[in-house]
Amino acid sequence: MENSNNQYLYEVENNRKSNGSGIIIFLSVLAILLAIAGALLLREMLKARYETQIANLQVKEISDERDIMIGQLDDLDVRYAQLSKEHEDLQQLFEAERRRANQLRAQIQGIGPIGKGDAIPLRQQIEELEEQLAHYEDQIAMLLEENETLSIENAQIRSNLAQAHVYTQELEVEKEKLEEKVNIASLINISNVDVVAFRERRRWDEPTTSARRTDKLSICFNMNRNMIAEPGERNFYIRIIDPNNEVLTHSQEDAMSYDGETIQYSIKETVDFQNVALDVCTEWVQEERFDRGYYSVVVFCGGNEVGYKLFELE
Numbered sequence: 001m002e003n004s005n006n007q008y009l010y011e012v013e014n015n016r017k018s019n020g021s022g023i024i025i026f027l028s029v030l031a032i033l034l035a036i037a038g039a040l041l042l043r044e045m046l047k048a049r050y051e052t053q054i055a056n057l058q059v060k061e062i063s064d065e066r067d068i069m070i071g072q073l074d075d076l077d078v079r080y081a082q083l084s085k086e087h088e089d090l091q092q093l094f095e096a097e098r099r100r101a102n103q104l105r106a107q108i109q110g111i112g113p114i115g116k117g118d119a120i121p122l123r124q125q126i127e128e129l130e131e132q133l134a135h136y137e138d139q140i141a142m143l144l145e146e147n148e149t150l151s152i153e154n155a156q157i158r159s160n161l162a163q164a165h166v167y168t169q170e171l172e173v174e175k176e177k178l179e180e181k182v183n184i185a186s187l188i189n190i191s192n193v194d195v196v197a198f199r200e201r202r203r204w205d206e207p208t209t210s211a212r213r214t215d216k217l218s219i220c221f222n223m224n225r226n227m228i229a230e231p232g233e234r235n236f237y238i239r240i241i242d243p244n245n246e247v248l249t250h251s252q253e254d255a256m257s258y259d260g261e262t263i264q265y266s267i268k269e270t271v272d273f274q275n276v277a278l279d280v281c282t283e284w285v286q287e288e289r290f291d292r293g294y295y296s297v298v299v300f301c302g303g304n305e306v307g308y309k310l311f312e313l314e
Helices: 002-086 088-110 116-149 151-175
Strands: 190-200 205-208 216-223 232-241 255-258 261-264 267-273 278-285 293-301 304-313
Touching: 002 088, 002 116, 088 116, 190 293, 190 304, 216 232, 216 267, 232 278, 267 278
Parallel strands: none
Antiparallel strands: 190 205, 190 216, 216 278, 232 267, 232 293, 255 261, 293 304
């Protein structure tokens, strides 16, 4: 009986020691796993912090790049404004280039975060604008220097500058990098719009200011010389508006498109323009008697209003 009890106590002791060893082993493995997990978590935290720092640096770099480009465009705007002020005869040219710089600045400010891929073409356009400005400044400096000693050649110098501008426009068309092209130099301009009322006589027409005696209106204007515009036929549309604010017309089909609307015209005159100044005259004849009062004559060409004259028939 005593041997049985001893055997039982021996087995209990062995089981206790075995269970204690198992717990120690389990806790040791758990500690190792926790250490590994902590190390992995620490590594991921350090990696995330590093990536955040890199991203912040990239954002700052991109922001700095945006600020630099906007600063360059601000400088271009100031320099073109100064050129426009100093050279009023070339103000339209410089104001057009100034608008290009302002449009590019608005694009940069409005497209949101700029990636590296976006910054490269924007930077290239700014560099082209700076090169263009430097070209104009060099041309102006050269022209002014020559003008001081060779004033007789001033007209030729201005022609050279205009030709340089035309060449610049051709390059812009080929590259197609800007959405809006500067083409103000090619517009057709007229001057000296004049209207004379005539009374028809057997031998000659007699000028008159009387509405009752007026049989026809003679409308004349000067088509100004323009070496930049493309030669060819130009259609002039003339609207004669009577004192009742009605457009004089022979047919309802005599209509033209202007500013997104269809409007009536009185006379259509086609002129063969070959870059030289021309005197253009046309007539308006109607069977009805002319009303007394003020008349307006408005001249259109190429979708633009180019001339105006107000006159009175008594």
